[in-house]
Amino acid sequence: MHAYRSHTCAELNTAHAGQAIRLAGWVHRVRDHGGVLFVDLRDHHGVTQLLADSDSPAFSAIERLKAETVIRVDGRVKARDASLVNPKIPTGGIEVYVTDMEILGPAEELPMPVFGDLDYPEETRLTYRFLDLRRESLHRNMMLRSNVVRSIRNRMWAAGFNEFQTPIITASSPEGARDFLVPSRLHPGKFYALPQAPQQFKQLIMVAGFDRYFQIAPCFRDEDPRADRSPTDFYQLDVEMSFVTQEDVFAAVQPVIQGVFEEFGGGRRVDPDWPLISYADSALWYGTDKPDLRNPIRMQVVSDHFRASGFAIFAKLLENEGTEIRAIPAPGGGSRKFCDRMNAFAQAQGLPGMGYIFWRKAEDGSGMEAAGPLAKNIGPERTEAIRQQLGLGEGDAAFFLGGKPETFEAIAGRARTEIGRELGLIDENCFKFAWIVDFPMYEKDPETGRIDFSHNPFSMPQGGMAALEGDPLKVLGFQYDLACNGYELVSGAIRNHKPEIMFKAFELAGYGREEVEKRFGGMVKAFKYGAPPHGGCAAGIDRIVMLLADTANIREVIMFPMNQRAEDLLMGAPSEPTNEQLRELRLRVLPKE
Numbered sequence: 064m065h066a067y068r069s070h071t072c073a074e075l076n077t078a079h080a081g082q083a084i085r086l087a088g089w090v091h092r093v094r095d096h097g098g099v100l101f102v103d104l105r106d107h108h109g110v111t112q113l114l115a116d117s118d119s120p121a122f123s124a125i126e127r128l129k130a131e132t133v134i135r136v137d138g139r140v141k142a143r144d145a146s147l148v149n150p151k152i153p154t155g156g157i158e159v160y161v162t163d164m165e166i167l168g169p170a171e172e173l174p175m176p177v178f179g180d181l182d183y184p185e186e187t188r189l190t191y192r193f194l195d196l197r198r199e200s201l202h203r204n205m206m207l208r209s210n211v212v213r214s215i216r217n218r219m220w221a222a223g224f225n226e227f228q229t230p231i232i233t234a235s236s237p238e239g240a241r242d243f244l245v246p247s248r249l250h251p252g253k254f255y256a257l258p259q260a261p262q263q264f265k266q267l268i269m270v271a272g273f274d275r276y277f278q279i280a281p282c283f284r285d286e287d288p289r290a291d292r293s294p295t296d297f298y299q300l301d302v303e304m305s306f307v308t309q310e311d312v313f314a315a316v317q318p319v320i321q322g323v324f325e326e327f328g329g330g331r332r333v334d335p336d337w338p339l340i341s342y343a344d345s346a347l348w349y350g351t352d353k354p355d356l357r358n359p360i361r362m363q364v365v366s367d368h369f370r371a372s373g374f375a376i377f378a379k380l381l382e383n384e385g386t387e388i389r390a391i392p393a394p395g396g397g398s399r400k401f402c403d404r405m406n407a408f409a410q411a412q413g414l415p416g417m418g419y420i421f422w423r424k425a426e427d428g429s430g431m432e433a434a435g436p437l438a439k440n441i442g443p444e445r446t447e448a449i450r451q452q453l454g455l456g457e458g459d460a461a462f463f464l465g466g467k468p469e470t471f472e473a474i475a476g477r478a479r480t481e482i483g484r485e486l487g488l489i490d491e492n493c494f495k496f497a498w499i500v501d502f503p504m505y506e507k508d509p510e511t512g513r514i515d516f517s518h519n520p521f522s523m524p525q526g527g528m529a530a531l532e533g534d535p536l537k538v539l540g541f542q543y544d545l546a547c548n549g550y551e552l553v554s555g556a557i558r559n560h561k562p563e564i565m566f567k568a569f570e571l572a573g574y575g576r577e578e579v580e581k582r583f584g585g586m587v588k589a590f591k592y593g594a595p596p597h598g599g600c601a602a603g604i605d606r607i608v609m610l611l612a613d614t615a616n617i618r619e620v621i622m623f624p625m626n627q628r629a630e631d632l633l634m635g636a637p638s639e640p641t642n643e644q645l646r647e648l649r650l651r652v653l654p655k656e
Contacts, residue, residue: 065085067085067087067167068085068086068135069085069086070085070086071108071109072088072104072108072111072154073106073110073111073153073154074108074153074154075111075140075154075157075159076153077142077156077157079157080142081139081140082140083138084137084140084159085135085137085138086104086111086135086138086159087133087135087136087167088111088133089104089105089132089177089197090102090103090104090105090130090132090134091104091105091110091178092178095126098117099116100125101114102125102128104136105197109152109154110152110154111157111159112157112158113125113136113138113158114141114158114159115160119162120163121161121162124164124166125161125164129170129172130173131170131173131177132166132168132169132170133167133170134165134166134167135165136159136165137161137163138159138161138162138163139159139162140157141158141159142156142157143155143156143157143158173194174191175187175188175191175194175195177197180198185626185627186626186632189618189624189631189632189633190632192622192632200619203612204608204612205620207608207611207612208604208608208620211323211327211608212279212604214323214326214327215279215300215319215323215604216279218318218319218323219319222315222319224277224302226277226278226279227276229258229264229268229280230258231257231258232245233257233258234255235254235582236256236258236259236263240284240285240286241285241286242257242283242284243257243283243284243295244256246648246650247648251648251649252649257296258282259284260282260301261278261282261301263583263585263586265301266303266521266558266560266589266597267586267589268303269303269305269558270589270592270593270595272595273305274304274305274306275303275304275305276301276303276599277301278301279298279299279301280298280299280301280601281297282296282297282299282601283295285629288625288628288629290616291550291606291617293617293621293624294625294627295625295629297604298603298604298605299602299604300319300601300602301601302315302555302599302601302602303598303599304597304598304599305595305596305597306595306596306597307557307598308557309500309541309543309557309598311598312555312557312598316545316553317496320496320545320553320602320607321333321496323607323611328494328611329613331492331494332492332493332494333493333494334356334493334494334495337497337498338356339500340354340498341500341501342500342502343501345497345546346468346472347389348361349362349476349479350474350476350477350479351472351473352551353544353551354499354546354549355480355495355546355548355549356497356546357490357491357493357548358479358484358488358489359394360392360394360479360482360488361392362390362391362392362479363389363390363392363452364387364388364389365388365389365390365452365453365463366381366386366387366388368388368441368445368448368449368452369381369441369445372442373441373442374418374437374441375440376418377463380465381465385467386465387465387468388464388465389463389464389468389471390449390452390453391464391478391482392453392459392461393459393460393462393482394455394486394488395458395459395486395488396459396460396482396486397422397423397459397460398423399421399434399435401460401485402419402435402462404485405417405419405462405485406419408481409462409464409474409478412477414464414474417462417478418437419435419436419437419461419462420433420437420438420446420449420461421434421460421461422434422450422456422457422458422459422460424457431457433446433447433450437463449461462478464478480549495547496546497546497547498543498544499543499544499545500542501539502517502518502542503517503536503539504516504518504524504540504542504568505517505536505571505572506536507536513573514573516572518540518542518554518556519540520568520572521559522542522558523540523556523557523559523564524538524540524541524564524568525538525539526538527561527564528561528563528564531564531568535571541557542554542555543555543556543600545600547610548610550606550609552602552606552607552610553601553602554600554601555598555599555600556599556600557597557598558596558597558598558599560590560594560595560597561590562590565579565587565590605620605621639652640652
């Protein structure tokens with residue numbers, strides 16, 4: 064017999080009854096039923112129930128076992144009585160009578176339990192991540208992640224893509240976040256960078272003539288943490304294709320992403336209709352460039368109904384250039400209590416409040432009437448025009464925000480989400496995707512007035528060189544994101560493969576020709592020797608698995624994540640270097656201020 068096991072803890076069934084077997088695993092829990100001991104033995108594959116009574120030679124040793132001790136047991140398989148069968152596990156029809164036991168790995172008193180789903184502080188969970196990973200839900204998430212990555216790889220190969228690996232140590236490149244720098248021992252005073260993405264390399268692969276590339280790529284960005292973003296590193300499905308338009312990229316990516324969600328979505332519906340929504344429309348309708356289309360609410364501009372109206376706040380606001388009033392329809396929200404609750408929500412977000420109108424049955428029974436402070440101020444004709452524009456009726460409401468869109472858009476988006484959640488309008492049992500397109504190439508810093516890239520700097524501007532001769536803020540790029548259920552899953556672009564257009568695009572963002580050649584010399588050089596039109600995208604693996612696992616915290620789907628302060632509590636990173644290491648690298652650490 065094998066030194067440790069003849070079967071896994073998920074293999075045995077009634078067909079093995081009477082057989083002598085050997086198992087190994089962790090002691091999940093021990094139950095004492097008055098002279099009869101039951102042990103749930105767990106390994107990667109599953110759980111098997113062990114049984115020992117006072118006649119078993121291993122009884123006294125089992126009696127002293129601590130949770131999470133690793134043991135090897137010999138025993139005989141017994142079929143359970145029909146009344147004791149556990150249909151929830153594959154081995155629920157049998158138990159193993161233990162005749163011998165050996166402790167392979169003793170366990171001390173646990174700092175946190177593995178059995179059960181008790182919620183423990185994140186600091187404890189990350190410090191003892193190896194214990195946390197033994198818990199059923201987290202173990203399941205890691206296996207989901209592994210299977211998702213395998214499925215993605217298979218689908219990409221089947222679609223004619225080739226997998227190549229790009230360097231991890233490279234040059235610094237502006238990708239929209241801070242680099243992690245790596246000092247060079249051989250070149251004192253110079254630094255490598257960990258790649259924020261394989262952006263330049265995958266474009267060079269296209270220039271080299273490989274046509275369809277993919278990689279499950281590690282990316283490193285020194286970012287502020289969020290629940291849906293790792294503060295240090297993450298993995299993405301990196302894709303690039305030659306001789307393609309934007310639509311070709313969409314056509315290649317959709318079957319892969321949709322197939323993965325259908326395979327691992329747990330029966331949730333995957334909507335096959337992926338609409339194209341412009342960035343401007345997405346901001347207007349949903350208050351965000353990553354809309355959750357499970358929520359049917361779509362915001363609208365209703366400025367004309369408030370111009371020169373009796374509601375002085377909005378009427379005066381609209382006299383200023385660039386201002387507008389937007390409405391958030393709330394089907395089924397037509398009660399003062401609900402409207403007051405949403406008003407309080409807006410105040411908690413830092414706004415004075417939200418104006419509202421709700422429609423109810425008229426008190427005299429003659430039909431429907433509009434109610435609320437706004438309705439009184441603007442009168443029945445305007446409120447009726449608003450109702451008709453928004454397609455609302457009795458029992459519905461609408462909320463209103465005004466000003467320059469950039470000052471309230473994000474809050475309007477959050478209010479839309481909260482209204483949809485409160486009213487039960489969000490379909491929780493599906494995945495809805497949308498391509499967000501026509502991103503602006505540039506944005507202006509509100510404090511400095513400086514023009515900078517708003518998205519990927521290597522994108523082709525729509526209209527080419529001619530588009531760059533006018534107002535930079537009106538230039539749109541061939542850039543696109545894929546949103547799903549309120550998260551950005553994919554980001555990409557058709558690339559700028561023409562050096563002169565590239566120099567001009569960077570010039571508008573304040574990067575001179577010399578600096579571009581210094582920072583991106585390899586790519587500029589390559590483009591001079593026959594670069595094909597190309598484009599691609601990257602899909603966040605961590606975020607895809609997070610959605611499939613139905614969790615809002617990305618750390619629940621990463622094997623060894625950092626905490627919110629970008630610390631690895633298990634391995635003790637970041638750590639202080641030794642003086643020898645610093646001397647070798649010719650570095651000095653300045654004291655804290």
